[in-house]
Amino acid sequence: MTLTFLASFCVTSLLVGHVTGVTSRDYAPCTGLAYIFNGYTFTFDAASGERVWSHCSFPSPFGDLIRCGRPRSDKKRFLCDPDHILDRVADVPLIDELLETIQKRTSVVCVNSAGIRETFRVAVALINRIYIPDMDSPDLCQNECGRLQPALNISRRIPTEEEQEEIMRLFADGIRSLWDIGSCGNDVIVLYCKEFHKVHVSSGSKASEYLTPEKVATLQTTFQTYISTHGTQGFVLGLENLLKSLKFTLKGITPAFILLMGNMAVLGVMTVVLFYYILGKRFETNIWEDDNCYWVWELFVKCSTGILWLEICVLVMAKISHSSRALFYVFLAAVLGLIFCTALHYVSRRIYYHE
Template identity: 25%
Template sequence: MKRYVYIIGIFFISNLFYKITPTKTTYWTSISYPDIRGKSYKKCAQQLPDNSLLYICDPDHILNATELSQINAGLEKLAIGTPCPCQRRSQCSSGDDKGSPFHGFVVSVAILNNIEMNIHSPSEEQLTNKAESFSKTLSGRWALGDCGNSVIVFVWKHYKKVIIWPARLAEKYITVNERKALLSKVNHYIQNDQWGEALKQITKELHVELTGEPEDRVDTGTLSLLIAVGVALALTVLITCCVCAFRCCGNLPMDEDAKSLSRIESFRAQFPLEFAVNLQNLSGHLQGMFQ
């Protein structure tokens, strides 16, 4: 009897120790993180959707199965419900048998617990830079949009960091200020680790923004090119005018140059002589007056 009690006691203590001992944390890099459309996509979810594509990757199982399914359904609805912003409709083809054959904007979620870092106490700026770099690399790896029509929502649970990373075309529909306002709106969910609610709200807000019209903005690259061309044209005109003026003024006939020079020398010689004669005449008149 004592033996059974002893065994049960050991089992109870071992089980208790297992529960209170933290599990090993995976520190992800932008390369080791699963590819939502690649061979490692099965790591993104414990339960994969049957009739739709996967738009969310949660390898650390931060969300429960219900939350992940609901968020994925919202992301699929966004992809189907937004217009194709590409020049060719073929660029909006999903290329998969699951779900709708066409989509507009593709918003995907990458959520993880922690990232591999060499800094022990990173500043807020360093965290932001790291998260943005991770999102940028992931956007290139996943390549979900053919014309810059993709958006990645990156969630860094350990530091409660969320980044909305739009591709080139999508950035015209969801600007920096709009992204800041959106994240501010769901910040209370983020701070309380309510990631399911935060992502549902972000998905709804992005659906509204990406359905609207793009914001008119001047392309800085095009503007710089126009300025450079304008300056080059102005310099060309100025140099041409200077050359023409030099040639027109410098190519006078030799005889005209000689005549001009002779006139100047004659004037310079004549002026002192006339001045001396006039001075002599004035002196003579003064002497006559006083005699």
């Protein structure tokens, strides 16, 4: 009885170790002709005729648009949907736009070998069915492609929640390694499996600094909530919310964020100063007993709020309006303003949006 208990405990511990975050290197390599990698991507379910996907040789949206369910002329290359889960025409552009926005609106984290600055990159893979290994098998092993063998006979039992999580992790990590969309661990893969109604977020080393295990767990749990609450349409809403959350999380502390916080601090100080100035003028005698102090405070408030510059502009416009060359000066000011705004827009995009 004692030996039986110890054996059961060891097997259970091994299984829990596999499904709670250990890397794929902890699985024994497969041996024998039955487990040789044959370049497979999917197999067909004999009963339903559906494709059952493996991450081995899974199509890439960067080089195999047709197999990813995308038009050949498509330029959006961060979504692979071979089973056409996004069946509504409006859903695909929405997800494409969110993925493109993440690349443009997150921090530059490294420079690749071609000298191009890279931000965080997120790609999405959507599948109906997933290959399920038998995690309880005493012969469990990992072949040269990274797929676990042997397959589970689902007519006998279904995989547990923990096994599903591990299967999704292996699949997502496999795709991330296969697609290789980042140069410094700045890549994130979002995998959705309709069979499990689950989503898994796999992140590279750099992205993991922002996407902590707790944050990833929150993202995945929130996605499940959308599925449970909104049914079929909840998938699109959940995916949209997840991608927006990823964009916010991966932004980090950018120059734009620092500038925004600095502006808010300045506005806060200016509000206090303005309030003090207005309140101080209510007294007949100021605390400094000097009437000129109000002129100093008034000048400071006008300069800091931009009112002084508006007054100067009005005075200059009034001055040149009486000049014989007024039309020329107005045209020159408009051209200079256009050039300045265009240059400011270009520089801001180069600095903050990394284009």
